[in-house]
Amino acid sequence: MSSRRMTQGGSLRNRGRLGMAGEWQLAKIGDIAERVAMGPFGSSIKVETFVPSGVPVISGQHLRGTKVDDKVGFNFVSESHAQRLRNANVQRGDVIFTHAGNIGQVALVPESAQFERYVISQRQFYMRCNRDKILPEFVVAYFKTPKGQHSLLANTSQVGVPSIAQPVTYLRTIEIPLPPLSEQRAIAHILGTLDDKIELNRRMSETLEAMARALFKAWFVDFEPVRAKHALSKVEGIEERWQRGQSLPGLPAHLYDLFPDRLVDSAHGAIPQGWGVGCLGDVADHQRRGIQPHDIENGTPYIALEHIPKGRIALTEWGTADVLESNKFVFKQGEILFGKLRPYFHKVGVAPVDGVCSTDIVVLTATSSDWFGFVLGHVSSSEFVEYTNAGSTGTKMPRTSWDDMARYELVLPPKPVAKAFTELMQPSIDRITAGIHQSRTLATLRDTLLPKLISGELRVPDAEHHTKASV
Incomplete structure (x- = not known):
């Protein structure tokens, strides 16, 4: 590339050699x-x-x-x-x-x-x-x-x-x-590869979350497995067309015997036979692990309301607790975080790391690991968010409370059903969490490579080596 200085009319000014990239103009x-x-x-x-x-x-x-x-x-x-x-x-x-x-x-x-x-x-x-x-x-x-x-x-x-x-x-x-167009294209390709993988992880997360929500609704809201079994029992000659071991709508074959084949009346409307009516507090706990700022180690992940996306359980962002000045709550990876301030913002997610959070966030756990998927499905639902919003107090800064949340009425399945749902959903949660960590690693790599590539300090072949090792 030419190193001649051009006038402002053509306005390309050579600023000398930039690392190993040769003479790049401005x-x-x-x-x-x-x-x-x-x-x-x-x-x-x-x-x-x-x-x-x-x-x-x-x-x-x-x-x-x-x-x-x-x-x-x-x-x-x-x-x-x-x-x-x-x-x-x-x-x-x-x-x-x-x-x-x-x-x-x-x-x-x-x-x-x-x-x-x-x-x-x-x-x-x-x-x-x-x-x-x-x-x-x-x-x-x-x-x-x-x-x-x-x-x-x-x-x-x-x-x-x-x-x-x-x-x-x-x-x-x-x-x-x-830089020369060929160099620009190579730099853009490297960064595009990283961004595309980050975007792929985001879309995979959305898909897995949507599938989990759909399954939760099928099992615990619409009772599709029960309705399917009931319809099956009414069809003459069904034994010739369906055999045990085959799946039904919303019901994997190996879980067939977990569900009844009829609905019965209850105070909560029609519910599966053998199921009960209870409240969230029967299957979930509020973890109140308070901690003082001086007891929090530097670098500890910190999640505030602004880090929790609306209507998504994948928490991809968090800060660090280096400059906190007020009391916080401790949370552990896999626990559920619910934004109680202005609950209509629908900020609910699964913690991808151990850390501390704002006291405007309720830290929830299931009473046992078997109930995790059931609890998450309810507290992340639009119906639950609407319930908490309706009961929140305060005009300008409305808040819900754990006491109100715990009173939320729901249909309680037998524990084996809740366990089966959690076992089906947990791999999706694990994949979402793994994708979050991979995306953060890729974003750090991108942000490290980017200024070095743009300035010419790092050559494209070297950057490609780092990229291939991480993607």
């Missing part, structure tokens, strides 16, 4: 972008403008990783409305930034995106790359590095909502390393 975004533009101004996109289908709107919730997440779900505006917002229309290959609120977010609209065209919200702006000079995947990689984040946030105002001042004009002035 280029201003304005000189390597086909377009840099803002999202719509004012209230051009609001609830009243949404339609059931049309052009999807990208917002901050879609920029959680390196690629726009189209699994989150979108609001839509009409085709005619999108045409009026011409400058805010983006396409596959565009790089999206957030300039207000959760600033520093950056993600690519991938070539595999669900839609060919999107509209960005009022808090986003975007860059369309000149692909003869720079790849969008490399742009995202650069702005994920500490140096790239510093460059992006250097023109930030903290008055009111955090924001980047004059984001379009400012982005055009930012300089970015410009």
